[in-house]
Amino acid sequence: MTDSLLSMLDQVTTADLVDAMGRLHRHRCHLLDLVTPTPGRRLFGPAVTISYFPTCSAALDADEYNFGRLFLDAVGREPAGKVLVLASNGHPGTSLAGGTKLSRAHNHDLAGVLADGRLRDFDELAGYSFATYCRGEATRWGGDVVTPFQTNVPVVIEGVGIRPGDYIHADSSGVVAIPAAEVQSVVEGAVAVTHEDEDYLVTIREEVPGHLSRDAR
Secondary structure (H helix, E strand, C coil), X not given: CCHHHHHHHCCCCHHXXXXXXXXXXXXXXXXXXXXXXXXXXXXXXXXXXEEEEECCCCCCCCCCCCHHHHHHHHHCCCCCCCEEEEECCCCCCCEEECCCCCHHHHHCCCCEEEEECEEECHHHHHCCCCEEEECCEECCCCCCCEEEEEECCCEEECCEEECCCCEEEEEXXXXXXXXXXXXXXXXXXXXXXXXXXXXXXXXXXXXXXCECCCCCC
């Protein structure tokens, strides 16, 4: 990730990135109504995924299908800066992890966690170095409902497809998934969106009641 890309990101929001994506694609790319124990932190980085499956002790051996093992498999040998995406596959109200398990994300310097489910221990998560976005805080363990099942497979969250390597950006306005090959052009497009909005603000400020500008919107 280049310094110029990070500098451009300082100028934009998720909404700007969604606008820029909309100029390239027709598919839905954004998620709304997520909660964060780390308000004010932006999440940005390439996705790695863990896909969950309904728990069945007869089919899913806990020695093989457990968070610790699948986490290390997902993040690989160069985990720094990656975004761990946890896909609940239809269980958004269930806890997918908590402060203890996700301390690994802090230890391995991940950029953050995006969970299509609830997470436990918000106070602990707030003390870690990474950003976290999820469906809300949980109090109950969810291991009897869903089990970590597959790593680095494409996942679908609220109709949004996320592939390993896609770039995830999240802030207070929501989340957007950007194809890896287009992240530079999308960020540049988002900066252009902000400049266009600045120009429109000037136009709006100069509007005269009763004389609608051709450029008004």
